[in-house]
């Protein structure tokens with residue numbers, strides 16, 4: 072249901088598979104009397120257990136775009152299950168066949184916690200909760216596996232009872248805990264996605280007015296004392312004529328191409344917003360005044376120097392720029408935008424395709 076209602080993400084489908092395998096594992100254990108061979112029950116239950124954590128880990132890797140190679144984990148799972156089979160059916164060693172696959176689970180649970188926490192500089196509360204649950208579950212399973220291993224090659228009733236007690240107390244609780252936090256993670260991801268959409272301009276992919284104002288105030292407060300900041304307000308020249316001459320769809324293509332060109336000339340951390348039809352703002356950071364001052368002219372040339380290709384026709388597009396160096400104290404984003412807007416107005420009056428500093 073979570074997969075279905077919270078965005079149908081591929082990683083959520085893998086987590087659904089993980090929980091399904093977990094259910095299969097418990098169903099096999101509860102229905103063991105239906106099977107004729109104890110080896111079959113054991114191999115099914117351990118395979119479901121290993122498969123469940125493997126799918127869960129795979130989901131986490133996909134969610135955060137992790138560089139971990141899942142094929143190595145699959146290979147380790149096959150080796151583990153082969154060893155379980157060997158110690159269960161060929162050369163019986165109770166401690167080993169009972170513990171080996173649980174150690175595999177423990178390794179992957181801890182790996183999951185690490186993947187989640189490494190993912191973001193600021194982890195979501197749901198991610199922290201899920202990581203803690205994974206680690207706690209890993210610790211308890213480690214105890215259970217070690218108790219099972221301590222039996223040695225023969226069954227030891229005392230150890231088995233302790234093993235069962237740890238398992239039955241912790242595994243279902245941990246499963247419910249993990250399920251809850253996984254649902255929280257999916258809901259938080261969806262909320263993040265919605266927030267990003269609400270701050271993004273659909274046509275060009277840069278920030279919209281709301282997004283720019285929201286992010287720029289925080290950026291100004293954070294970076295202003297460390298780096299040199301400037302606000303650049305620019306507007307495509309005679310855009311109405313482009314629309315009139317080439318059609319609205321081609322006008323849209325000009326906007327998209329202009330944003331692409333400008334984006335390739337600014338830092339990835341700079342904020343770039345569309346705050347009107349063909350009006351854009353950039354909050355740029357540089358490490359020197361000279362570099363900051365050079366940016367608007369570079370952007371102007373990036374647009375003006377090379378014609379835009381539109382359906383086999385090529386047109387010249389220029390833009391006018393108003394810019395302001397931001398003084399850290401006593402300047403808000405609104406006042407910087409107002410002053411850069413006045414400079415842009417002067418640029419238009421100077422004949423367009425120029426940069427004017429406030």
Ligand SMILES: Nc1nc2c(ncn2[C@@H]2O[C@H](COP(=O)(O)OP(=O)(O)OP(=O)(O)O)[C@@H](O)[C@H]2O)c(=O)[nH]1
Nearest residue numbers: 306307308309310311312314319322323348349419
């Ligand atoms: N294709 C397209 N056109 C848009 C969009 N948003 C606004 N416009 C058009 O942009 C044009 C802006 O025209 P003006 O404000 O007169 O500006 P201009 O023609 O660039 O003139 P100057 O700014 O003085 O150089 C209008 O015709 C709007 O309809 C959009 O998303 N796509």
